Every structure is written in C-alpha cells, then in structure tokens.
Amino acid sequence: MTARKAGLVADLLPRLRPDLSRPAPDDLRTLFACPLQEVWLEIGFGGGEHLLWQRARTPKSALIGCEPFLNGVASLLGGIDDHGIETIRIHDGDARDLIAWLPAGSIARVFILFPDPWPKKRQAKRRLITPQLVRSLMRVLRSGGELRFASDDMDYAREALRVIGNDAAFAWTANRADDWRRRPADWPETRYERKALSEGRKPAYLCFRRL
Ligand SMILES: C[S@@+](CC[C@H](N)C(=O)[O-])C[C@H]1O[C@@H](n2cnc3c(N)ncnc32)[C@H](O)[C@@H]1O
Incomplete structure (x- = not known):
C-alpha cells in the first residue's frame, strides 16, 4: 500500500465508517451532510470501481460499500479523496454485520x-x-x-x-x-x-x- 493510501486508511476511513456500536439513525440519509433521495448498498465492492461509477451517475443517491479487503478499501478511499466525494460510507468488515444494523426499508438498491x-x-x-x-x-x-x-x-x-x-x-x-x-x-x-x-x-x- 502506498503512503498516501495508508494515510487515507488512518485519517479518512474513520470518518466514513458507520458506527455500528450505536443504533442506526431512523433516516439513514442523515448519515450524510447533503440532501439525498435514497441510499444504495454494495456488498464486496473489491476496489470500488462500480461504486464510484454509480455515484458519478446518480449524485442524489448515497452509497454504503462493504469490503473487508483493506487494499480494496484503500483504492476506494483514493477515489473518494480524488473527487472530494461526500456521499459514500464504508464498512470495512463483514457485510452481514452492517445489514443487521441497518433500519428496515432503508435501502433502495443492493x-x-x-x-x-x-x-x-x-x-x-x-x-x-x-x-x-x-x-x-x-x-x-x-x-x-x-x-x-x-x-x-x-x-x-x-x-x-x-x-x-x-x-x-x-x-x-x-x-x-x-x-x-x-x-x-x-x-x-x-x-x-x-x-x-x-x-x-x-x-x-x-x-x-x-x-
Ligand atoms: C470476487 S471479489 C469481486 C469484487 C468486485 N465486486 C468485482 O466484481 O470486481 C469478491 C469480494 O467480496 C468481498 N467479500 C467476501 N466476503 C464478504 C463479506 N462477508 N462482506 C463483504 N464483502 C465480502 C471480498 O473481499 C472480495 O473483495
């Protein structure tokens, strides 16, 4: 991993990681600072290319990505940092833990x-x-x-x-x-x-x- 990506894992990832130790907000869109129509979920995003592509085409949708593979997470963090993206959150672990945390009916696409x-x-x-x-x-x-x-x-x-x-x-x-x-x-x-x-x-x- 490059020094830049290691820095993003240390500094940016903690800011994008949903806090599963607290209850999820009733309206998941409040996890994000800007007004949004819906929230989408990608399980096992690899290097995050699909997630970034969808985000670029649907700026009114936020995305939560799950991926336990740290190098893949670091690649996505690089893309988020390059484009100053504010509508992506990352769970760098097992998707099943995040899904159990999510409110009912909170996701529009998986x-x-x-x-x-x-x-x-x-x-x-x-x-x-x-x-x-x-x-x-x-x-x-x-x-x-x-x-x-x-x-x-x-x-x-x-x-x-x-x-x-x-x-x-x-x-x-x-x-x-x-x-x-x-x-x-x-x-x-x-x-x-x-x-x-x-x-x-x-x-x-x-x-x-x-x-
Ligand atoms: C074969 S790769 C596909 C990656 C990407 N979706 C693509 O099409 O290029 C499968 C990915 O799922 C991730 N994965 C495996 N188990 C997972 C789990 N329980 N929760 C989230 N991601 C998982 C792996 O780390 C891996 O990056």
Missing part, C-alpha cells in the same frame, strides 16, 4: 457483484448468498427496491436464482429468456468480471425486485 464463488463442493457453505442473508436483505430493502447479483460461476448463479427467486418477497425481473446474459446499461463492467471474461467465463446477471 449490489452483490461477483461474490467469491467458492466453486468446490465442500466450500459451497462459505458462499454469501443463503436464505438467511436473503431474509436480512428483504428486511432492509424498501418495497420496490432492487437487488442485483452477478456471478461467472453458473452453479452459484443457479443457486442464487433458486434461493432469491424462491423467497416470496422477491421477483426476478427478467423479461426475455436471455436477459440473464445481458448486463443492463446502468451497470458497468467490474474488475472481477473483466478477468472472468478474459478467461472465457460468461457471467450471469440477475435483477430482482423487492415486492
């Missing part, structure tokens, strides 16, 4: 893009998507909110479709048979996705509506 695939059968229980996680997302997503999931591991994508699609609180929004093969226009390519494509793996893109 992004889970290329979560670690854990492709071996004996590793599958380490996967992030479980019925418990989906239930906790159901609680924090507002009605009409969106959940986006992508994976280059077809077994994981099928499992996510089954677990999320079987939850009565979510509806898969696909209109055409091959929708899952197409990344929507307001969804940029991520770093992990680029790697998967360069290695010949075609991702699945799944969008769900919170009913």
Whole structure:
C-alpha cells in the first residue's frame, strides 16, 4: 500500500465508517451532510470501481460499500479523496454485520457483484448468498427496491436464482429468456468480471425486485 493510501486508511476511513456500536439513525440519509433521495448498498465492492461509477451517475443517491479487503478499501478511499466525494460510507468488515444494523426499508438498491464463488463442493457453505442473508436483505430493502447479483460461476448463479427467486418477497425481473446474459446499461463492467471474461467465463446477471 502506498503512503498516501495508508494515510487515507488512518485519517479518512474513520470518518466514513458507520458506527455500528450505536443504533442506526431512523433516516439513514442523515448519515450524510447533503440532501439525498435514497441510499444504495454494495456488498464486496473489491476496489470500488462500480461504486464510484454509480455515484458519478446518480449524485442524489448515497452509497454504503462493504469490503473487508483493506487494499480494496484503500483504492476506494483514493477515489473518494480524488473527487472530494461526500456521499459514500464504508464498512470495512463483514457485510452481514452492517445489514443487521441497518433500519428496515432503508435501502433502495443492493449490489452483490461477483461474490467469491467458492466453486468446490465442500466450500459451497462459505458462499454469501443463503436464505438467511436473503431474509436480512428483504428486511432492509424498501418495497420496490432492487437487488442485483452477478456471478461467472453458473452453479452459484443457479443457486442464487433458486434461493432469491424462491423467497416470496422477491421477483426476478427478467423479461426475455436471455436477459440473464445481458448486463443492463446502468451497470458497468467490474474488475472481477473483466478477468472472468478474459478467461472465457460468461457471467450471469440477475435483477430482482423487492415486492
Ligand atoms: C470476487 S471479489 C469481486 C469484487 C468486485 N465486486 C468485482 O466484481 O470486481 C469478491 C469480494 O467480496 C468481498 N467479500 C467476501 N466476503 C464478504 C463479506 N462477508 N462482506 C463483504 N464483502 C465480502 C471480498 O473481499 C472480495 O473483495
């Protein structure tokens, strides 16, 4: 890590980290100094490229990113500092702790893009998507909110479709048979996705509506 990034981890990160030791505010938007329409959540943002892209296009939405990998957090901090961004908060730990802290119905969109695939059968229980996680997302997503999931591991994508699609609180929004093969226009390519494509793996893109 460069000295600049280490400095941002020491000085900027503590100012952007939600304090989970206190109750969350009833209106999550009050975490931010400027007026905002809604708050979005990204789980496992890697280096934060998708999060910064969404922020640049939707300045009226705030974003909370979760990522335990410190070098990734430091990369996002670099982007936040470069552009003087005030509408991003970072939980540098397990997303499940943050989700448990969030008020019901406080989030308008959730992004889970290329979560670690854990492709071996004996590793599958380490996967992030479980019925418990989906239930906790159901609680924090507002009605009409969106959940986006992508994976280059077809077994994981099928499992996510089954677990999320079987939850009565979510509806898969696909209109055409091959929708899952197409990344929507307001969804940029991520770093992990680029790697998967360069290695010949075609991702699945799944969008769900919170009913
Ligand atoms: C395969 S990478 C994908 C990163 C990024 N979304 C992309 O598409 O380039 C998965 C990321 O999820 C993060 N991750 C794993 N478990 C997590 C958890 N429980 N909460 C939040 N992030 C997690 C990992 O640290 C890793 O950076």
